[in-house]
Amino acid sequence: MSNTLSPTNPQNLTPRRIGACNWIGLKTLIEKEIGRFMNVYMQTLIAPIVTLMLFFAVFTLSFKQHIAEGMGMTAMEFLAPGLLMMTMIQNAFSNPSSSLIIAKIQGNIVDILMPPLAAWEVLTGLVVGALTRCLLIGILGYAAMNLIVPLPVASIWHILVFGLLGNLMLAALGIMAGLWAEKFDHMATVTNFIVTPLTFLSGTFYALSALPDEWQKIALFNPFFYMIDGFRAGFIGHAEVSETTGLAALVMLDVLLLIGAWAMLKTGYKTKS
Numbered sequence: 001m002s003n004t005l006s007p008t009n010p011q012n013l014t015p016r017r018i019g020a021c022n023w024i025g026l027k028t029l030i031e032k033e034i035g036r037f038m039n040v041y042m043q044t045l046i047a048p049i050v051t052l053m054l055f056f057a058v059f060t061l062s063f064k065q066h067i068a069e070g071m072g073m074t075a076m077e078f079l080a081p082g083l084l085m086m087t088m089i090q091n092a093f094s095n096p097s098s099s100l101i102i103a104k105i106q107g108n109i110v111d112i113l114m115p116p117l118a119a120w121e122v123l124t125g126l127v128v129g130a131l132t133r134c135l136l137i138g139i140l141g142y143a144a145m146n147l148i149v150p151l152p153v154a155s156i157w158h159i160l161v162f163g164l165l166g167n168l169m170l171a172a173l174g175i176m177a178g179l180w181a182e183k184f185d186h187m188a189t190v191t192n193f194i195v196t197p198l199t200f201l202s203g204t205f206y207a208l209s210a211l212p213d214e215w216q217k218i219a220l221f222n223p224f225f226y227m228i229d230g231f232r233a234g235f236i237g238h239a240e241v242s243e244t245t246g247l248a249a250l251v252m253l254d255v256l257l258l259i260g261a262w263a264m265l266k267t268g269y270k271t272k273s
Contacts, residue, residue, distance in 0.1 A: 033129025
């Protein structure tokens with residue numbers, strides 16, 4: 001092994017890695033991501049809950065009981081899980097995307113590039129930070145809505161699995177968007193033309209059966225529909241489509257997006273000159 005000193009490692013120190021993972025570096029990155037959104041918790045945690053409750057109040061007052069006809073539930077019980085999931089996935093996207101775009105614009109992206117972290121370790125740190133934020137929002141949001149209407153829990157397994165797969169998908173998409181974007185206008189493009197439309201057309205505010213037959217078929221091509229439908233089923237005990245189909249679609253997309261995010265980090269896409 002060469003003893004030549006490196007400009008970035010003047011003492012020729014080998015970073016401590018336990019096994020195949022730099023656990024110290026990974027732990028530090030996760031703490032950095034969590035600390036970043038906790039330092040401005042009024043904006044990253046409380047504000048989404050306030051928005052969630054405003055949506056809940058407005059749509060509950062606007063919609064009548066017919067939204068859930070034939071399902072044996074009230075409109076509030078139907079709306080609540082979808083709104084909660086919608087809020088979580090939007091924040092799953094914004095957490096890593098904003099972290100990366102701010103770091104690139106401010107020039108401190110080197111804080112991620114310089115440490116001895118493999119691409120998969122950086123990916124893991126960003127994803128864990130996003131999922132932690134979503135978990136806190138999910139808990140706080142459920143508690144807030146439960147004060148208004150008691151929300152049943154039919155299957156905790158559905159809630160956890162579809163919640164994890166949905167937020168994992170948006171976290172991976174957020175990482176890819178953050179790496180691709182060069183300014184906030186680019187990020188707004190992804191949010192306004194991909195995330196927001198797919199979210200609002202996901203069945204959060206309406207039952208699939210309320211759509212015309214042609215639109216029902218189109219809705220099945222929206223991956224956001226499957227995460228909302230599966231997550232809601234965990235509360236109301238009723239899914240509008242096959243849960244196996246939803247799981248398969250989400251797992252496949254999660255794998256593809258995570259591989260894409262890893263490849264962009266591995267190659268230094270728009271982060272290394």
